[in-house]
Amino acid sequence: MTDATALPVLLRQLRLPTMASCCAEVTERATEQGWGVATTLATLCEYELAQREQRRLARHLNEARLPAGKTLERFDFATLPGTQRQQLSALASDTRWVEQAHNLLLFGPSGVGKSHLAAAIGHAAIELGLRVRYYAASALVQELQAAKQALRLADALSKLDKYPLLIIDDIGYVKRSDAETSVLFELIAHRYEAGSLLITSNQPFSAWDQVFPDDMMAVAAIDRLIHHAQVVELGGESYRKRAFKQQRKEVPTPTAD
Numbered sequence: 001m002t003d004a005t006a007l008p009v010l011l012r013q014l015r016l017p018t019m020a021s022c023c024a025e026v027t028e029r030a031t032e033q034g035w036g037v038a039t040t041l042a043t044l045c046e047y048e049l050a051q052r053e054q055r056r057l058a059r060h061l062n063e064a065r066l067p068a069g070k071t072l073e074r075f076d077f078a079t080l081p082g083t084q085r086q087q088l089s090a091l092a093s094d095t096r097w098v099e100q101a102h103n104l105l106l107f108g109p110s111g112v113g114k115s116h117l118a119a120a121i122g123h124a125a126i127e128l129g130l131r132v133r134y135y136a137a138s139a140l141v142q143e144l145q146a147a148k149q150a151l152r153l154a155d156a157l158s159k160l161d162k163y164p165l166l167i168i169d170d171i172g173y174v175k176r177s178d179a180e181t182s183v184l185f186e187l188i189a190h191r192y193e194a195g196s197l198l199i200t201s202n203q204p205f206s207a208w209d210q211v212f213p214d215d216m217m218a219v220a221a222i223d224r225l226i227h228h229a230q231v232v233e234l235g236g237e238s239y240r241k242r243a244f245k246q247q248r249k250e251v252p253t254p255t256a257d
Contacts, residue, residue, distance in 0.1 A: 063133070067116075072124060075116050106118060133160065137169060163195070165196045166196065171211060181217065189221075205226075
């Protein structure tokens with residue numbers, strides 16, 4: 001019979017490092033409280049699974065490259081109508097729309113929280129077990145354009161397939177050149193009914209001729225994006241403007257000597 005002191009070594013050989021590290025503590029507690037073998041083993045498994053989930057979350061948050069601090073908890077939902085709060089909260093808590101390769105489109109002027117919400121929903125999706133990748137639209141277009149020039153565009157698009165949710169922020173700022181807009185269209189076509197896109201834009205669809213200078217390409221891109229999509233139009237005052245107003249209120253008014 002194997003000596004019980006060999007258990008940590010055996011656990012490490014089985015690639016169960018957390019179980020190995022807390023084995024002595026758990027078995028001591030099991031002896032004190034009279035646990036059976038099944039309870040002891042279940043407790044060790046719970047420690048291992050919890051640590052694996054923490055490592056997964058850290059790894060997937062790192063690869064997603066989401067803007068720091070942009071979570072749902074830090075978003076001021078008081079600025080949104082109740083229906084939008086409910087809609088966005090539902091999208092963040094239920095990943096079926098991503099699993100079904102549906103899209104989410106966030107429209108609105110600068111400063112109303114589109115980027116924050118996109119990142120927050122991405123963060124929530126990672127916590128629910130999905131892999132996510134965030135891009136500023138300009139950076140993504142440059143990356144895909146470089147891949148196309150190197151005759152590697154198909155490979156670059158395929159590498160993005162590992163992310164069920166791809167976030168493209170500020171698509172309205174993409175430059176109007178044929179080379180840039182063509183790779184953006186190829187990405188949209190590639191993801192159609194295969195992977196979810198979460199896109200933010202300060203330009204409504206009616207102004208997407210500024211994104212896609214070719215009218216036929218603009219229509220085709222919009223058609224693919226909205227076929228399976230939820231569209232949220234955000235309004236209200238820019239949070240930067242609100243912060244400026246609040247700051248001015250807090251500055252004491254100088255008094256005459």
